[in-house]
Amino acid sequence: MTAIIEVNRLNKTYGKDSVLKDVSFVVEQDKIYGLLGRNGAGKTTIMHLITAQLFPTSGELKVFGENPYENNRVLSRLCFIKESQKYPESFRIVDVMDVASAIYPNWDSDFAGQLIQDFRLPVKRRMKKLSRGMLSSVGIIVGLASRAPLTIFDEPYLGLDAVARNLFYERLIEDYAEHPRTVILSTHLIDEVSNMLEHVFVIDNGKILVDEEADDLRGKAYRAVGPAANVNAFTAGKNIVQRESVGGFMSVTVLGPLDGSERRQAETQGIEISPVSLQQLIVHLTNDQMNREVANI
Amino acid sequence: MNRTAGVLKMHWRDKWIWIYTPWIILLFSFAVNLIIGVLTGGQENINSGGIASIYVFMLIVILIVQRQTFPFALGMNVRRTDFFVGTSIMGMFVSAASSIVLFLLSILEKLSDGWGVHLFYFNIPFMNHTSLLARFGIYFIVMIHMFFLGFIISSIYLRYKKPGLMVFFLALFLIFSLTSFALTYYSRWLDLFHWIAHHYMDLFVWMVPVSILYAVLSYILLRRATVS
Numbered sequence: 001m002t003a004i005i006e007v008n009r010l011n012k013t014y015g016k017d018s019v020l021k022d023v024s025f026v027v028e029q030d031k032i033y034g035l036l037g038r039n040g041a042g043k044t045t046i047m048h049l050i051t052a053q054l055f056p057t058s059g060e061l062k063v064f065g066e067n068p069y070e071n072n073r074v075l076s077r078l079c080f081i082k083e084s085q086k087y088p089e090s091f092r093i094v095d096v097m098d099v100a101s102a103i104y105p106n107w108d109s110d111f112a113g114q115l116i117q118d119f120r121l122p123v124k125r126r127m128k129k130l131s132r133g134m135l136s137s138v139g140i141i142v143g144l145a146s147r148a149p150l151t152i153f154d155e156p157y158l159g160l161d162a163v164a165r166n167l168f169y170e171r172l173i174e175d176y177a178e179h180p181r182t183v184i185l186s187t188h189l190i191d192e193v194s195n196m197l198e199h200v201f202v203i204d205n206g207k208i209l210v211d212e213e214a215d216d217l218r219g220k221a222y223r224a225v226g227p228a229a230n231v232n233a234f235t236a237g238k239n240i241v242q243r244e245s246v247g248g249f250m251s252v253t254v255l256g257p258l259d260g261s262e263r264r265q266a267e268t269q270g271i272e273i274s275p276v277s278l279q280q281l282i283v284h285l286t287n288d289q290m291n292r293e294v295a296n297i
Numbered sequence: 298m299n300r301t302a303g304v305l306k307m308h309w310r311d312k313w314i315w316i317y318t319p320w321i322i323l324l325f326s327f328a329v330n331l332i333i334g335v336l337t338g339g340q341e342n343i344n345s346g347g348i349a350s351i352y353v354f355m356l357i358v359i360l361i362v363q364r365q366t367f368p369f370a371l372g373m374n375v376r377r378t379d380f381f382v383g384t385s386i387m388g389m390f391v392s393a394a395s396s397i398v399l400f401l402l403s404i405l406e407k408l409s410d411g412w413g414v415h416l417f418y419f420n421i422p423f424m425n426h427t428s429l430l431a432r433f434g435i436y437f438i439v440m441i442h443m444f445f446l447g448f449i450i451s452s453i454y455l456r457y458k459k460p461g462l463m464v465f466f467l468a469l470f471l472i473f474s475l476t477s478f479a480l481t482y483y484s485r486w487l488d489l490f491h492w493i494a495h496h497y498m499d500l501f502v503w504m505v506p507v508s509i510l511y512a513v514l515s516y517i518l519l520r521r522a523t524v525s
Contacts, residue, residue, distance in 0.1 A: 070378055086369055088369055
C-alpha cells in the first residue's frame with residue numbers, strides 16, 4: 001500500500017492554545033477515510049494543514065511523499081472542500097465551475113453538468129444568493145468532478161436535506177468505484193456514512209483517539225441487555241462505558257471483544273447481545289468522562 | 298494545466314470590478330466636467346484633475362479583489378505563488394489597457410482643443426512639455442504604482458489581519474507627522490515644493506523601483522498568509 005499522507009508528531013498551537021497535540025497517522029491510497037470527532041476537536045485544522053492553508057507549529061507532514069507547502073506536484077493532486085469556503089462576491093455557480101475546470105487537472109465537465117442537474121442547482125445564480133444547502137451542493141460537485149487523487153470533504157453537507165445527502169453518498173460511491181482515489185470525509189453524521197468508511201480516525205481535544213479499520217472498530221464494543229443481576233455478573237470486570245437500568249432490566253455497553261464462549265454464556269442467562277453502532281461508539285469515546293477508557297481500546 | 302492561467306481566468310470572470318466600474322466612474326466624472334464646460338461656453342480653460350479618480354479606484358480594485366479571491370484561490374488549492382503571479386499579470390494588463398485608452402483620449406482631447414469647450418480632462422498641464430511616449434509612460438507607471446500600493450496593503454491584511462493594518466497605518470501616520478513637523482521646524486516646506494516643481498519627472502521614474510519593492514514585499518507577505 002502506498003502512503004498518501006504521512007503525519008508525524010504534528011502540533012498546532014495558537015498562543016497558549018494547543019489545537020493539535022502530537023498527532024501522527026498514515027493515510028493509504030484508494031481508501032475512504034472518516035475523520036470523526038466533536039466540534040473544535042481539531043478536524044478542520046488537520047485538513048487545513050494537509051492542504052498547506054495553515055502552517056504547523058511543529059512536526060512532520062508529507063502528502064504524496066512531499067511537503068505540500070507551495071508545492072504544485074502535491075496541490076494539483078488534491079481537492080479540499082470545506083464548509084467555510086469563500087467565493088468572490090460577483091461569482092455565479094457557472095463561474096465557480098469554470099474556474100474549477102481551469103484549476104483541477106482531472107476535471108470532468110460532463111460529470112459536473114450531470115451533478116448540477118441532479119442537485120437541481122440554478123447555474124446562473126450568484127453564490128451569495130444561494131441557500132446554505134445549495135452552497136454545500138456546489139462544494140460537493142467541485143469535490144466529485146475534480147476527481148483529485150486525494151479528495152477531502154470537511155462537513156460537506158451543512159444544510160442539505162436527506163435526499164441530497166443520499167445523492168451525494170450514491171454519486172461518491174459510484175464514481176469511487178470507476179475512478180478509485182483517496183477520500184477523507186469529516187462529518188458529524190456518522191451513522192449515515194459508517195457503511196462507506198473503510199478506515200476511521202477519531203480525534204478529540206487535538207489528539208487521535210482511534211485509528212482503526214472500520215470493520216475492526218465495529219467488533220470493539222457490544223451491548224448486553226437482560227435481567228439486572230445477570231447482566232451485572234456477566235459484565236463484571238469488563239470495560240464498561242455505559243450503564244442504564246429500567247425496572248429489573250439493565251443495558252450495559254462494553255468496550256472490548258466478545259468471544260464465542262462468552263456469547264453462549266450470555267445466551268443461557270437470557271442476556272441479549274447487540275452490536276453498537278459506530279456513532280454510539282464514538283459518542284462514548286469522545287464523551288469527556290469516558291476518555292480514560294480509551295487507553296484500553 | 299498551468300495554474301497561473303487558472304488565477305487569470307478567475308480574475309477575468311470579475312471584469313465588472315476590474316474594468317467596468319473604474320471606467321464608469323471615470324466617464325461619469327468626465328461627463329459632469331463636459332456639461333460644466335458646455336454650460337460655461339468654453340470661455341475658460343478647465344483643468345479638471347478628475348482623471349485621478351481612475352487611479353484611486355485602481356488601488357481600491359485590488360483591495361476588494363484580493364480580499365475576496367485569495368481565500369477562494371487557496372481554497373481551490375492554488376499555490377500562493379501562482380495567485381501572486383496571476384494577480385500581478387492581471388493588474389499589469391488592466392493598467393496597460395487603461396493607459397492606452399487614456400492616452401488615446403488625451404490625443405483626441407488635444408486635437409479637438411479640449412472637446413470644443415477647453416476642457417482638459419485627460420491632459421494634465423505639465424504634460425504639455427512632455428513627449429508622447431513620456432505621457433503614456435506616466436499614465437502607465439502611476440497606475441502600476443497605485444495597483445501595487447493597494448496590493449501591499451491588502452497583503453498586510455491577509456498576512457497579519459487587522460492588527461497588522463493598524464500597526465501599518467499608525468507607523469505611516471507617525472512618519473508623516475514627524476516629517477511634517479521637521480519640515481515646519483526647519484522651515485523647509487518651500488524647499489520641498491521647489492524641489493518637486495523642478496524634479497517631478499524624477500518622481501515618476503522613482504515609482505518604478507518603488508512599485509517593484511511593493512511587489513516583492515507583497516509576495517513575501519503572501520507566502521506566509523493563511524486561510525481558515
